[in-house]
Every structure is written in structure tokens, then in C-alpha cells.
Amino acid sequence: MGMKAISKLKSMMPPSLSRHCSHTPTASRNAANHPPSSLLDDFTRFCYQRDLPRAIRAMDAMQRLGLHADAVTYSELIKCCLSRRAIAEATLVRNHIFSGGYEPKTFLVNTLINMYVKFDHLEEAQALFDQMTERNVVSWTTMISAYCNVKLNDKALKLMVLMIRDGVRPNMFTYSSVLRACDSLFNLGQLHCGIFKAGLDSDVFVRSALIDIYAKWGELRCALCVFGEMVTGDSVVWNSIIGAFAQNNDGDGALNLFKRMKRAGFQADQPTLTSVLRACTGLALLELGTQVHVHVLKYDQDLILNNALLDMYCKCGSLEDAKSVFDRMVEKDVISWSTMIAGLAQNGYSREALNLFELMKVSGTKPNYITILGVLFACSHAGLVEDGWYHFRSMKNVYKIDPGREHFGCMIDLLGRAGKLDEAIKLIDEMEYEPDAIIWRPLLDACRVHQNMDVAEYAAKQVLNLDPEDAGTYILLSNIYANSQRWEDVAEVRKNMRERGVRKEPGCSWIEVNKQIHAFILGDSSHPQIVEINRQLNLLIHKLREVGYIPDTSFVLRDLEGEQKDDSIRYHSEKLAIAFGLMSLSRGKTIRIRKNLRICGDCHIFAKLTAKVENRTIVIRDPIRYHHFQDGICSCGDYW
DNA sequence: ATAGGGTTAG
Known part of the structure; x- marks a missing residue:
């Protein structure tokens, strides 16, 4: 069929239909010196060759002629924009796709939405999603998972409700992302029911997501149940369950599962080793941790794994090893620095900790909330009052980090240990937070060191008001009374403990x-x-x-x-x-x-x-x- | 075209 015949055919169509055709009668007339078919071929070739500049130029010509390519070609072009982080070009592509009243297929709009999500332009993605006349499970899931990734849990859950109301059934992709958005055990239970009903509970992605979220809610038994139903092995599911135990401070459980994993024939990879190291850290197993180190060498570029190794050596009190790991790390982030600083401070090397903090600042890594806690800890355990004040003030002025309760706690610890109980109390008064155990406990500690009975009694009562189960504080209060021969008060404290059923943990x-x-x-x-x-x-x-x-x-x-x-x-x-x-x-x-x-x-x-x-x-x-x-x-x- | 696992304090 000749060009004229096509034009004739199209001119007979109603306008709503002819819009969807790849070229209009006007277009073919203007393209006399450049046949549309070869333009389209060029465009297609450039897209598949990933030649972005030429593809964009061809696209521009097509747009002037009102031409459109097929969805698969566009998705190649979008992939190309993504891999080059070419946002400006991506926007040109989006505008072109919607030009001339062309209505792209759902598949193509989904690709565009996904592209904007990957560029962190959620508003653009949402706008495209809102315009869609037909949303399928991929459209919904892309948006839901985007909101999960930026921790807008409310939005993710609300979208899930709308999706179901719209008659679109969530699939394993949807569940494996939306589970992370659970904000209560209640809606976690609801989602789990939905998973059962849809028969998706055997999917390994869903399974590992379930294990992970149950662990985050401290429900190790539920996590184990989900894990136990596993028939086919999957290393990520193993890593999920081992991580679940490690993160809930059940190092024994984590190590036992690790043994089972190896017996089941799975190789330990980076996440496995990270969790195993964390378990060693919690249990202070230096020998086992050192043995794990040998396997870490295989992944010596892995930042997270190195951070876990570093922390293991610090917390097992092996500072020499910690320093050598730290010095050898090719890449260091705020966690590496914070771990090393806190490690030095906790092991009694406060000066070194503070020196390292100076190096950190020079290195260009910005300290965070936790870094400063390590720094203040170093000051308080070395009695460096002036340094403490300096860092406490600079965290807000220089690093724009608002001091939290923990930072005040550290300062009170610092002042209290240095015998400046008055200043510590003054700081509590000036603080915008309502004092709680994090504040009273260091004050109590200071009273213990400096034998200030009156303040100690007051602080102890405050702690007990907030936490009537705190055995250590009862013991201290009772000892304070005993020291002043106030035997009736001693008996009273002991009686309180008995009545509340508070039992002191045995050493x-x-x-x-x-x-x-x-x-x-x-x-x-x-x-x-x-x-x-x-x-x-x-x-x-x-x-x-x-x-x-x-x-x-x-x-x-x-x-x-x-x-x-x-x-x-x-x-x-x-x-x-x-x-x-x-x-x-x-x-x-x-x-x-x-x-x-x-x-x-x-x-x-x-x-x-x-x-x-x-x-x-x-x-x-x-x-x-x-x-x-x-x-x-x-x-x-x-x-x- | 959409999905799962690991690190610092408390």
C-alpha cells in the first residue's frame, strides 16, 4: 500500500482513533524530504545502541512530525536515561510520549513511573500515576514500593487499601514491599492473612520480608514460624532469620541457625557474615569472631561487613585489631568513624577517641547524633569538662544536630563525675525535655561516686517513679539508707521490691x-x-x-x-x-x-x-x- | 514494567 493510500484511509477515521496512529496525514506531507519510516528506524536503532544524543535528536524530529514509536523502543530509551542519570533527557522523552494527544499503553506509563521513582522524583511519579486511566498491579506496586523506600509508611498502606478497593489484587511483589510499612502488629497480622488467602506464603521474597518485619517487632517466634515453613532453601531467607536473631540480641540463636545453614549446604555471604559478627559482638566471642574475620577477607571491600568486623574487635576489647581493620578500610563512612571513636572511648582511650574525632572532621565525613554520643562519652570518662562543653555546644552550632536526651545524659554524667553536681542539676533545669531515666541515672551515678546522699535519694526516687521495675536503683537506694543506718528505710525499700516482685538479676x-x-x-x-x-x-x-x-x-x-x-x-x-x-x-x-x-x-x-x-x-x-x-x-x- | 537479607548508641 502506497503512502497516499494510507493517508486516505486515515483521513476517514474518526479523530479519536487517528490520534493513535503512528503518523498523521499532515505529518507525512511535511516529511517529504525525510521519509517517516526511515526516521523511525533511525530512532529505534539509536535507542538500542544506547546512543542517547542521537536518539533525542531523532525523537525531536519525530515529535515535529507527530510520529510515535512503539512502547518497547521507548522503554529502551528510558533505560538508557536511567543508566546515565540523564534527568533532563528523561523529561524530554516523557513530554514526547504524551505529545500530540498520544495515549501510551499502561506498560509504558509504568516504565515512566518507575523511572521517576528511581530518579527520586516521587511527585512526578505520583502525577503520572494519577493521570492513568487504567492502573494494573505493576502501577500500584511501583508506587507502594516507592513510598516504602522513603519510609512514608502511611502513604504506602493507604495506597494498598485503595488498590484493593479498585479491584486490583496484590501479588508477591506488592506484599514483599508493603510489609516493611507495617506500623503495628495488628496490620502486620492482617497482611499476613492476606498473604495466606492469596496463597503467596511460599514465595521466598514474601517469606524473607515477613521474617524481617516480625523480627523488627521483636516477634522472633513468629519469624521462626514463617522460617520453619520453608521447603525450598533460599540463602536470603536464611540471612533473614539469622539477622532476626542477631538484631534481637540473641547471639546464641543466630549462631545455631548459622550452623544449620552451613549444614544445609549454603555458603555464607556478606549479610550472613555481618550477622554472625554481630552475634559474636554481643556474646564477646573474640576467638570465633577472629575466625570469621578470615572469611571476611574475601569481601574486603564491603563497607557494612568491615564496620561489623570493626565493632566486633572494639566490643571484644581487642583495640589493636580494631585499629588495623580501621586503617585498612578503603572506604569509611560515618558508622566506621563513630564505631572506632566509641570503641576507643569505651575501652578507656578517651584522648585517642577525641584525636580521631578531629581526624574525622578533616576527612570530610559529617558526624551524626551517634558520633557525638561517643565523643561526649570520651569526655565524661576522662573528666574533660571543657572539651565536653565545647563538643556539646558545637553539635548544634556547627553540625546542626539537636542534642537529644542521650546527649544531655552524657553531659550530666560528665559534670556529675567531675563533682559538679550543681552544674548538672542546673543543666537538667534548663533542658527542654522532661527529665527521665536517661537523665536521672547519670546523676544518681555521680551521687554514688561523690557520696551525696540527699541528691541520690531524690534522683533514685525519680528513677523509680518512671521505672518501678529497676532493680539496680532499689539496691542503691537501700544501700544509701544502710550507709546512714536508716534501717527502717532499708526495710521499706526491700518490702517495696518484694511487693512489686522486682528481683535483682544475679551477677x-x-x-x-x-x-x-x-x-x-x-x-x-x-x-x-x-x-x-x-x-x-x-x-x-x-x-x-x-x-x-x-x-x-x-x-x-x-x-x-x-x-x-x-x-x-x-x-x-x-x-x-x-x-x-x-x-x-x-x-x-x-x-x-x-x-x-x-x-x-x-x-x-x-x-x-x-x-x-x-x-x-x-x-x-x-x-x-x-x-x-x-x-x-x-x-x-x-x-x- | 513491580519484590526480600547486613553496620554505630539505647
């Missing part, structure tokens, strides 16, 4: 020997070698007495949340763990202990003397910080 210490964890719990003699351990402990105490050790049971006010006086200081769990470490770890090996309560003054002296007499390095990690005992002194400078 517990852990030590890793040959990749096995040995736990020592106060008053528990179930360790198979307990007789030998006690013998060793008695010998040690005898040796220490010779160099002047006197068991001190008077650490009343020094023991805020530590094991209590009447727990019999002699059997505090870390003493047993130290004795066990001495007998089972070869000479020259560092004894590393993790415990659940803060170390008491007597155990602190005990550890210092043991380190000297036995010529050992001892590291004790308590819930807040680390003590490196060496040659009779501790890295905390007796200031904790």
Missing part, C-alpha cells in the same frame, strides 16, 4: 576458652571444675593478701548496679571467671571476661592486683564500658 560473668563459653553465676556451683576453680581462687586471694589486698565490703555507694554487698563479695562471678581464666588459658594470653552487671570496687582492685601479681592482661567488659587491667592499673583510671 553473671562469661569467659571464652577454646571457643566454648563458660558462664559463672553468683551462687551457682554447677561448673564441672568448680572445686579446682575455688582452690585456685583461694590461692590467688592468699597471694593478693601478701601484696596488701584487703577484701573491701564497704563499697556501698560505689556499687550502683553492681552485685550487692550481701551477695558475698568473695564469690562475685568475675572473680571465679578470673580464677578459671588463669588456670585454663596459657601464660601470655589475655583473660577476657564479659559480665551482665557493672563491676564493683572490690573486684576492680582484685583484678588490678591479679594482673600485676600474675603478670596477665585482664579485660572485663561490663554493660557500659571496658576495663583493661595491666601491671596493676586499669585503663579506666579508676573512674567508672
Whole structure:
């Protein structure tokens, strides 16, 4: 059929139909010197060759002639714009596609929407979506997942409701994105029901999304249920469940699942190793963590994995290894710097932490909320009041970070430890926040160190008003009264505790020997070698007495949340763990202990003397910080 | 054309 014949045919069509044709009669007349068919061919070729400038030029000519190509060609062009981040060109393409009253297919509009989402132009994407006359499951899912990615959970959930009302059934793509938007266990349950009804519960994407969201809501049992229904193996689902346990501080659970994963024949990849390292971090398993390090070397460019490795070494008290990982990292982000700064500070190297913060500023990485917490922690544990004030003020002025409750808590800790209780109280008064436990607790700690009974009593009562379950504070309050021989008040506190059913957590210490964890719990003699351990402990105490050790049971006010006086200081769990470490770890090996309560003054002296007499390095990690005992002194400078 | 897993404090 000749060109004239086509024109004739088209001119007979109603205008609404002829708009959809690739060229109009006017167009073919104007294109006498450039046949439309070859223009279209050129355009198609340029698109597939990814020759963006030429494709755009051809498109321009087509637009002047009112020509349109097919949807697949346009989607090639859009891919090309995306890969070059060519936003201006992308907009030209969009305008061209809608020019001349042309109505693109749903498929093509979806591609355009997706393009704007990837360019982070959600308003444009939403505008296109709103204009659509026919929205399919892909259109809806693209928008929903876009809102999930920017954490506009409300919008995502609302769109899902509208989608269902519109008669479009969500598919596995929709569910695997929208699950992240759950803002309550209730709507999570509803979505899970929908998944069951649609028969999508066996999809691995849906499954891993379910595990992940249940874990985020702390529902490990539900996560395990979803995981347990898995028939076909999938490494991402494994990573989801291992991550679920690691993130909920169940390191044991994470490590057990990791073993099962390996037995099931799956290779550990970056997310697996990251979660395993996090589990080691939580359990203070330096030996296992070091073993994992070997496998990390395969992925030595992975930033997140290196950050997890760095944190593991910091939290296991192995600063030399941490520093070498940090120095070797080719890429460092705000988390790497923050981890290293906090790690140095918690291990007692405050000056180094502050020096590193200066380096961080020079490096061009902007500190965040958490970085500053590490910096203030460093100041408070080194008694650097002036530096503390300087950084506290500069966070708002220089970095535009509003100080949060935690930052005030750190400042109160800093002032309180330095004996400036008045200034600390003044800061609480000036603070715009309503004081809570994060504020009162450091004040209480300061009272403990500086033996200020009146303020301590006040602060303790404030903490208990806010958290009537806080065992450590009851103990402290009771000890404060005991110290002033206020026995009736002591009895009253104990009665309150009993009535509320508050029980003090027993002191517990852990030590890793040959990749096995040995736990020592106060008053528990179930360790198979307990007789030998006690013998060793008695010998040690005898040796220490010779160099002047006197068991001190008077650490009343020094023991805020530590094991209590009447727990019999002699059997505090870390003493047993130290004795066990001495007998089972070869000479020259560092004894590393993790415990659940803060170390008491007597155990602190005990550890210092043991380190000297036995010529050992001892590291004790308590819930807040680390003590490196060496040659009779501790890295905390007796200031904790 | 649309989807899932990992890191700092508390």
C-alpha cells in the first residue's frame, strides 16, 4: 500500500482513533524530504545502541512530525536515561510520549513511573500515576514500593487499601514491599492473612520480608514460624532469620541457625557474615569472631561487613585489631568513624577517641547524633569538662544536630563525675525535655561516686517513679539508707521490691576458652571444675593478701548496679571467671571476661592486683564500658 | 514494567 493510500484511509477515521496512529496525514506531507519510516528506524536503532544524543535528536524530529514509536523502543530509551542519570533527557522523552494527544499503553506509563521513582522524583511519579486511566498491579506496586523506600509508611498502606478497593489484587511483589510499612502488629497480622488467602506464603521474597518485619517487632517466634515453613532453601531467607536473631540480641540463636545453614549446604555471604559478627559482638566471642574475620577477607571491600568486623574487635576489647581493620578500610563512612571513636572511648582511650574525632572532621565525613554520643562519652570518662562543653555546644552550632536526651545524659554524667553536681542539676533545669531515666541515672551515678546522699535519694526516687521495675536503683537506694543506718528505710525499700516482685538479676560473668563459653553465676556451683576453680581462687586471694589486698565490703555507694554487698563479695562471678581464666588459658594470653552487671570496687582492685601479681592482661567488659587491667592499673583510671 | 537479607548508641 502506497503512502497516499494510507493517508486516505486515515483521513476517514474518526479523530479519536487517528490520534493513535503512528503518523498523521499532515505529518507525512511535511516529511517529504525525510521519509517517516526511515526516521523511525533511525530512532529505534539509536535507542538500542544506547546512543542517547542521537536518539533525542531523532525523537525531536519525530515529535515535529507527530510520529510515535512503539512502547518497547521507548522503554529502551528510558533505560538508557536511567543508566546515565540523564534527568533532563528523561523529561524530554516523557513530554514526547504524551505529545500530540498520544495515549501510551499502561506498560509504558509504568516504565515512566518507575523511572521517576528511581530518579527520586516521587511527585512526578505520583502525577503520572494519577493521570492513568487504567492502573494494573505493576502501577500500584511501583508506587507502594516507592513510598516504602522513603519510609512514608502511611502513604504506602493507604495506597494498598485503595488498590484493593479498585479491584486490583496484590501479588508477591506488592506484599514483599508493603510489609516493611507495617506500623503495628495488628496490620502486620492482617497482611499476613492476606498473604495466606492469596496463597503467596511460599514465595521466598514474601517469606524473607515477613521474617524481617516480625523480627523488627521483636516477634522472633513468629519469624521462626514463617522460617520453619520453608521447603525450598533460599540463602536470603536464611540471612533473614539469622539477622532476626542477631538484631534481637540473641547471639546464641543466630549462631545455631548459622550452623544449620552451613549444614544445609549454603555458603555464607556478606549479610550472613555481618550477622554472625554481630552475634559474636554481643556474646564477646573474640576467638570465633577472629575466625570469621578470615572469611571476611574475601569481601574486603564491603563497607557494612568491615564496620561489623570493626565493632566486633572494639566490643571484644581487642583495640589493636580494631585499629588495623580501621586503617585498612578503603572506604569509611560515618558508622566506621563513630564505631572506632566509641570503641576507643569505651575501652578507656578517651584522648585517642577525641584525636580521631578531629581526624574525622578533616576527612570530610559529617558526624551524626551517634558520633557525638561517643565523643561526649570520651569526655565524661576522662573528666574533660571543657572539651565536653565545647563538643556539646558545637553539635548544634556547627553540625546542626539537636542534642537529644542521650546527649544531655552524657553531659550530666560528665559534670556529675567531675563533682559538679550543681552544674548538672542546673543543666537538667534548663533542658527542654522532661527529665527521665536517661537523665536521672547519670546523676544518681555521680551521687554514688561523690557520696551525696540527699541528691541520690531524690534522683533514685525519680528513677523509680518512671521505672518501678529497676532493680539496680532499689539496691542503691537501700544501700544509701544502710550507709546512714536508716534501717527502717532499708526495710521499706526491700518490702517495696518484694511487693512489686522486682528481683535483682544475679551477677553473671562469661569467659571464652577454646571457643566454648563458660558462664559463672553468683551462687551457682554447677561448673564441672568448680572445686579446682575455688582452690585456685583461694590461692590467688592468699597471694593478693601478701601484696596488701584487703577484701573491701564497704563499697556501698560505689556499687550502683553492681552485685550487692550481701551477695558475698568473695564469690562475685568475675572473680571465679578470673580464677578459671588463669588456670585454663596459657601464660601470655589475655583473660577476657564479659559480665551482665557493672563491676564493683572490690573486684576492680582484685583484678588490678591479679594482673600485676600474675603478670596477665585482664579485660572485663561490663554493660557500659571496658576495663583493661595491666601491671596493676586499669585503663579506666579508676573512674567508672 | 513491580519484590526480600547486613553496620554505630539505647
